Amino acid sequence: MKIYIVLLFLFLLTSCQDLPKKKKHVKKGLVTLIIKNNNQVKTNIGSGINKDFDRVNINTNKITDTITLETNSYLKLYIKNNNFFNSVLCKKTDTLLINIKKTSTSLFFINRELKRYDSIPLNNLYKTNLKHIILKHNKLFKKFIQVNKSSNKFIPKKNIIKSNRNSFRELDSLEYNKLRIKKKVLNKLYKNNLISNINHVYHTSQVDFNYFRSLIRSYKFSLDNFYLKKIMNLYFNSELIFNDPFISYGYMNIFITDIVLIEDNSKINIDYQKAYKLLPSLLKGENLKLFREFCLHQIAKSDNNLANYYFNKYKDSYNDTLFIKVYANKYLINEKRKALASNKVELVDSDSKNITLDEVIKNYKDKTIYIDFWASWCTPCRNEMSKSKTLINEFKNVVFIYISIDSDKNEWMNASEEEKIEKNNNFLAINYPSSSFYKKLELQTIPRYLIYSKGKLVNENAPRPSSEKTKKLLNFYLN
Secondary structure (H helix, E strand, O other): OHHHHHHHHHHHHHHOOOOOOOOOOOOOEEEEEEEEOOOOOOEEEEEOOOOOOOOOEEEEOOOEEEEEEEEOOEEEEEEEEOOEEEEEEEEOOOEEEEEEOOOOEEEEEOOOOOOHHHOOOOHHHHHHHHHHHHHHHHHHHHHHEEEOOOOOOEEEOHHHHHHOHHHHHHHHHHHHHHHHHHHHHHHHHHHOOOOOHHHHHHHHHHHHHHHHHHHHHHHHHHOOHHHHHHHHHHHHOOOHHHHOOOOHHHHHHHHHHHHHOHHHOOOOOOOHHHHHHHHHHOOOHHHHHHHHHHHHHHHHHHOHHHHHHHHHHHHHHOOOHHHHHHHHHHOOHHHHHHHOOOOOOEEEOOOOOEEEHHHHHHHOOOOEEEEEEEOOOOHHHHHOHHHHHHHHHHOOOEEEEEEEOOOOHHHHHHHHHHOOOOHHHEEEEOOOOOOHHHHHHOOOOOOEEEEEEOOEEEEOOOOOOOOHHHHHHHHHHHO
């Protein structure tokens, strides 16, 4: 297997041209959301992660709210609350009215009208045009692949595939014809003004991505370089893998998990450090650089020590000052590097000023302090915030401290703004979980609450703001 992989690497290096890519400057625009919510139903507006590792994640329950979102081109937004879950495609300059009621939520574009096929599923239309191909494809598919009925997973008949390689390639030919016909259907709808530009782009994106996944699957089942060559020609040389407005993140992640880390495919956790090391055997030039940046983002999400190590390796190889600046600021790389040597709980505030938890406690040494460890991505943490505000209003003599364990500074600041956390006592932990303090308290999950009284930790596992026990405890320490 290892000899085969080496040959594969050599094949890719010789077959994949990697010409210098011109940086495209795209002027950003705004999507405006106007929200009417008379019943103040808590609603989340989110998106998937884009290739720059940014995403939309906003909670709102105001009676009226106006939210502006910046985008290079398009956004697929997910809007959900207790009575509604749906996705909506927005382009820059769009204004979307979201009317939230107790039992329903409606969406309406103020600046444009939807076309007929913007809201009609296209599967039936596809099937009508693909009947002859689907029958032939399904028959051939069963020859080479069986489906596990309990897990619904595809199981390749590897010996049959190996001895019938050319016949197995016919499956790909049929898949490619499906892609071609689906695109013809989409182009005809667009030409006849039956589908809007953004929906045409989105469905084309889906068709391209589905074929990409088919090529990946065929390679995994056969280890035939034929499929890798097609991936390189169709997706890398055209730069589609980097520039798809909806699924760029998905392309890159699947390529890493199923091609770069093909020998680790049975593992649950993705080893992005290993991928970073293996990538030069598969890619070169700008392709390699962009995939390494993708890995750097993933590493930063999971391990402060490794993020700093691989960031230094990146800087030794590349002089992209813009990426280096943005990445270092996003994940506070320099601050975290200094903090790793400390056993104290190192924090940073929204003005990027450093302080330790000991110093915070010392500032309020004669007070009772209620500390909330949370993160932007932690739903149970965020659900407690409204109860926390109730406590703040009721207990004027208690100091409420919020410490986020987010790895991304921007996500922490955005979530803090949404939750209206006061700036003075809001911090980001920059050496979590390496500090001995976290290990001593076994602070491995959030939300987690601590109570200090007169400078001493008196409750290392305090109840949540929503618990009646919290009020009793705070009254006890105040008295």
